[in-house]
Amino acid sequence: MRKDLMLLALVVFLLTACNSSKANKNAPSQAAQAANEVKDPEGNTALLRAVNEGNTIEVRRLVEAGADVNAANNTGITPVMNAAGMGNKEAVELLIQKGADVNHRTPGNYTPLMQAALVGQTEIVKILLDAGADPTVKDAGGRSATTYAQDQKHDDIVQLIKQKSPAQSAGKR
Secondary structure: OHHHHHHHHHHHHHHHHHHHHHOOOOHHHHHHHHHHHOOOOOOOOHHHHHHHOOOHHHHHHHHHOOOOOOOOOOOOOOHHHHHHHHOOHHHHHHHHHOOOOOOOOOOOOOOHHHHHHHHOOHHHHHHHHHOOOOOOOOOOOOOOHHHHHHHOOOHHHHHHHHHHOHHHHHHHO
16 A cells, blocks of 8 residues: 555656646656655665566656666666566666666675576677676676576576676686
8 A cells, every 4th residue: 555655646746747847847857856766665766666567668758757777776676687687678778778787786796687697588688798797797695697597507698698708708617
């Protein structure tokens, strides 16, 4: 019930801000600022909720309104991390284009690349690597994106990571 009330309050605020945009040129940025500041109990912003729902239209609207693409929830998860794990190519590309940190780390040192590698999102792994994701990062348990891919038998991802970082992968066979 509390989530519903918070979402309703956010919607009312955003509608009010958008409706008054004719009188106030700063209304879209104020709406985006509100979307960034209003978080649910788990710390999710409107953008992260839209990503989690797979609502790419809303993701685009929020990003274009200036939502913070790097706003993390209480556990350190960012929109690009969840979009990567869900295989939402359009959202991943949009978030990266708007400045999402492909090397963001949760408190446990978990990255978007690790998330995509774990769940077998080969195309997303390629996009992240092309955008500068570091495949050598290790989480708090000493596991890398390659380790996650190997454990899940995602051999195509293991090979892709090795191709993108041959010097780093050569000694890890």
